[in-house]
Amino acid sequence: MPIPNSLVDDVNPVALRGEMRYNEPMSKHVTWRAGGLADRYYIPADLDDFAHFLRQSASESIYVIGLGSNLLIREGGFRGTVVALHARLNELQVVEGHESGGLIYAGAGVACAKIARFAANHELIGAEFLAGIPGTMGGALAMNAGCYGSETWDIVEKVQIIKRNGQRAVHLPLDYDIGYRSVKLSSGVTGEAGSEWFAGGYLRLKHGDSIGSREKIKQLLAQRVRTQPLNLPNAGSVFRNPPGDHAARLIEACHLKGISVGSAMISPKHANFIVNTGTASAADIEALILMVQARVKKATGIGLIPEVRIIGDARRLTL
Numbered sequence: 001m002p003i004p005n006s007l008v009d010d011v012n013p014v015a016l017r018g019e020m021r022y023n024e025p026m027s028k029h030v031t032w033r034a035g036g037l038a039d040r041y042y043i044p045a046d047l048d049d050f051a052h053f054l055r056q057s058a059s060e061s062i063y064v065i066g067l068g069s070n071l072l073i074r075e076g077g078f079r080g081t082v083v084a085l086h087a088r089l090n091e092l093q094v095v096e097g098h099e100s101g102g103l104i105y106a107g108a109g110v111a112c113a114k115i116a117r118f119a120a121n122h123e124l125i126g127a128e129f130l131a132g133i134p135g136t137m138g139g140a141l142a143m144n145a146g147c148y149g150s151e152t153w154d155i156v157e158k159v160q161i162i163k164r165n166g167q168r169a170v171h172l173p174l175d176y177d178i179g180y181r182s183v184k185l186s187s188g189v190t191g192e193a194g195s196e197w198f199a200g201g202y203l204r205l206k207h208g209d210s211i212g213s214r215e216k217i218k219q220l221l222a223q224r225v226r227t228q229p230l231n232l233p234n235a236g237s238v239f240r241n242p243p244g245d246h247a248a249r250l251i252e253a254c255h256l257k258g259i260s261v262g263s264a265m266i267s268p269k270h271a272n273f274i275v276n277t278g279t280a281s282a283a284d285i286e287a288l289i290l291m292v293q294a295r296v297k298k299a300t301g302i303g304l305i306p307e308v309r310i311i312g313d314a315r316r317l318t319l
Contacts, residue, residue, distance in 0.1 A: 014052045017045035018088075026077070029084065030068035031134065032274075033233040034264075035282045036077030036312055043084050047107075047199055050083065051166035057081065058164075063311060064197050066109060066136030069236050070143065074282050076313025085109035086136055089199060094122055101207045103157060107200040108138030112145070115203070116217055125208030126155050131217045132224050134236055141198040143307075144183050148220060153178045157204040163196045181240050181307050229267040232275035238289060239272055239304040247304055248272035251292055254299050261288040286310060 024041035027034050040060075044050035054062070061080025065071060089107035092115065096103035102124050106115045116131035129150040133140055140152040141159060159171050177184045224230070239247035251257070251271035258268045260277070262284035267273040274288055293304050 014056070016053055016056070017049045018053065019043040024082070026068075026073040026082065029065065029082075030071050030073060030235070031233060032072060032235045032280070032282075032285060033276050034280050034285060035073035036075045038073070038078045038080075038082040040081040041084065042081050044088055047089055047162065047168075050085070050089070050199075051162060051168070053083070054162065054164060055166040062164075064108075064138065066139045067111065067134065069134045070139065070145075070308050071235065072282055072285055072308055072310045074286065074310065074312035074314050076315040078312045085138055086111070089138070091200065092118055094124075095202070097122075099207060101205055104203045104205060105200055106137040106203065108136060108141070108198050110137050112136060112140055117214075119203070119205055120210055120213035120217060123207055123210045123213075124205035125213045126205045127203060128213055128216045128220060132220050137201055138198045141201050142183060143181050144178055145181070148223075151180075152201075153183070155203045155205060157202045159201045160199040161196045162199045168199065169196075227270055229269045229273050229275050232267075232277060234267070234273050234275045235308050237272045237307050238274050239292070240307045242302050242304065245302070246272075250296050250300055250302060250304070254292075254295050256292055256295060259288070259291070261285075261291065264288045266292065282312075283314075 021041040022039070024038045026036060026038050042053060044053055062083060063078060063080065064083045064085060066086045086109045089109035091105060091107040092110050093105055094102050095105045102122065104115070104119060104124065112130040112133040112135055115137060116127050119127040129146065129148045132147040133145045135145060139145065141156070144151050144153050146152060153173060156173055160168060161171055162168050175186055177186050241247050248271040251266065256266050257271050259266045263276060263278045263280035264284040265275055265277050266288065267275045274285055289306060296302060296304050
């Protein structure tokens with residue numbers, strides 16, 4: 001049964017202030033422009049509203065998204081509620097500053113590129129690489145997103161999280177096991193996968209030259225345009241780089257550039273990108289991912305691990 005747009009909190013009656021949609025096509029909200037329906041799609045008004053929603057939907061399966069990059073939702077869709085935070089948890093401010101540097105707070109819904117520009121404009125350096133990440137702060141924290149030799153958690157001092165019951169807390173980096181494209185709660189910290197989400201991050205940056213920082217961002221973006229197929233729908237890098245190697249090199253060495261399944265294609269410009277050349281389905285994209293894994297494994301013995309997250313049902317069941 002659909003959740004009404006106004007539910008009763010366990011303690012106080014609270015009307016939700018966000019927007020609820022039903023049977024929402026997720027192809028509209030992921031950068032691959034492919035995928036099935038979400039049973040429910042909620043856009044919270046702000047962090048308080050998100051907290052109320054969580055408390056009032058204890059039995060729901062929840063999946064939180066930002067810009068919808070790095071994500072594939074199968075044709076059968078998502079049985080539960082997708083919560084969209086982009087441009088909602090959008091607080092961005094310098095919360096501490098001094099001669100040697102400063103601390104920026106960025107809400108989970110703030111685009112990474114916006115954070116990079118904001119830092120540069122406030123003479124804070126070290127966040128330039130974020131301009132190359134096509135996602136939001138929440139997603140970057142969740143997967144330790146990185147590029148050009150830097151990773152998100154390199155500059156994180158602490159994070160604000162929101163729990164499944166709507167409560168908020170602050171965690172430190174030592175509360176997590178942080179690795180390459182991987183962030184998990186440490187064994188000594190209460191919580192489990194799917195029980196809490198990042199609401200925002202505090203980034204510790206050094207004082208530096210604003211003009212030089214903006215120039216570096218400009219150069220990184222130009223490099224991205226030169227090397228990535230930004231003219232077609234894609235989800236960023238599909239596979240993690242194996243230790244000591246690059247997924248793109250392995251895929252190209254297996255002569256897979258330009259290979260297609262339906263309208264999903266291994267980009268001729270960058271072998272670690274799958275592009276939607278027109279009407280690719282989520283099934284086409286997933287089949288191409290599996291094909292690449294099988295071919296590379298057979299040729300090199302290396303098992304490529306997807307960087308993108310694949311969720312949802314293979315087919316939609318009707319009662």
